[in-house]
Amino acid sequence: MSDFRRFRGTERYLTSEALEAAVNCALVLERPLLVKGEPGTGKTLLAEAIARSLSAELITWHVKSTTRAQDGLYVYDTVQRLYDARFGDGDVRDIRRYIKLGPLGKAFNASARAVLLIDEVDKADLEFPNDLLHELDRMRFRIAETGDEIAARERPVVIITSNNEKELPDAFLRRCVFHFIDFPEPELMREIIRVHHPDLDRALADQAMQVFYEIRKNTRIRKRPSTSELIDWIAVLRRAGVGEVKLDKALPFLGALLKKEQDVVALADQLAGGRRFRS
Known part of the structure; x- marks a missing residue:
C-alpha cells in the first residue's frame, strides 16, 4: 500500500x-x-x-x-x-x-x-x-x-x-x-517527563522518579501511582518551589501520588518501620 x-x-x-x-x-x-x-x-x-x-x-x-x-x-x-x-x-x-x-x-x-x-x-x-x-x-x-x-x-x-x-x-x-502496554521503564519514563516538563532540573527529575518507583515496589499498595500521577506530582512540586524530594515521612504532596487511604497507611507503616520495600 x-x-x-x-x-x-x-x-x-x-x-x-x-x-x-x-x-x-x-x-x-x-x-x-x-x-x-x-x-x-x-x-x-x-x-x-x-x-x-x-x-x-x-x-x-x-x-x-x-x-x-x-x-x-x-x-x-x-x-x-x-x-x-x-x-x-x-x-x-x-x-x-x-x-x-x-x-x-x-x-x-x-x-x-x-x-x-x-x-x-x-x-x-x-x-x-x-x-x-x-x-x-x-x-x-x-x-x-x-x-x-x-x-x-x-x-x-x-x-x-x-x-x-x-x-x-x-x-x-x-x-x-x-x-x-508495559509500564514504562525508567529510561522511557525520563523521556516522558522531559516531554511534559522540558525545563525540569535533572536532579529533581531523578529524585522524583526514584521516589515514584520505590513507592510502586511496595506490594501492600493496592493502587500504585501511574505515569499521569507522576507528571501531576512533579507539576505541583515545581509550582511550590520544591527543589529536592526523598522518600521519608515529610514527602510533600503525597495525595498527588496515592489515592486510597489504605495505601497512604501502608506507605506510612513502611516508613515508620524503616523496612525496605519488597520487590
Whole structure:
C-alpha cells in the first residue's frame, strides 16, 4: 500500500517499537486494536495520538456496565418527543428529530475515516464484545423508526481498551489485533517527563522518579501511582518551589501520588518501620 501512513507516535505521546507495530498492523488489516495494560500506561491517550497522527476525527465511547451494542448505533429519544408533544415545541411528527446517533453511528456516518475509541470494554456484559464486533463487521445499520440506513463510507480505525477486569470471548479476541502496554521503564519514563516538563532540573527529575518507583515496589499498595500521577506530582512540586524530594515521612504532596487511604497507611507503616520495600 503506497499510501499507507505509518503511526510513529507524536511529540507528546512516546511509543515503543512493539506498540507502533501493533497499531500499524491494525491499520493495514483494518481490524480493531485491543489494548490492555494497567491504568496510567496511556491506553486511552493512544487513540488521541492516532487520531492526531492521521488528522482524523476522534469519537469516544466510554463503556459502562449497562452498555449495549445497540446504544452505540443510535437512540430514539422518546422522552424529548413526549416533552415536545406536551409543551408544543416543534413538530413531533418528524421522528428524525428524535434520532440521536451513538458513537458507532457517528463513526459510520463520518464524511472521512474516523478514529473510534471504545474505552474499557470489559466493564460491559459478556455478550457486548461479540455484539460489538458484529456491528463493526456489518458497517451498516437501519434505523427502525424511520427506515433510514446508515452505511459507513470508510471503515473507522477502532481502538478498544481493557483493564483486564474480566475475560473477553475467544471469538472477540480472534478478530482483534492485540497489544499489552508495559509500564514504562525508567529510561522511557525520563523521556516522558522531559516531554511534559522540558525545563525540569535533572536532579529533581531523578529524585522524583526514584521516589515514584520505590513507592510502586511496595506490594501492600493496592493502587500504585501511574505515569499521569507522576507528571501531576512533579507539576505541583515545581509550582511550590520544591527543589529536592526523598522518600521519608515529610514527602510533600503525597495525595498527588496515592489515592486510597489504605495505601497512604501502608506507605506510612513502611516508613515508620524503616523496612525496605519488597520487590
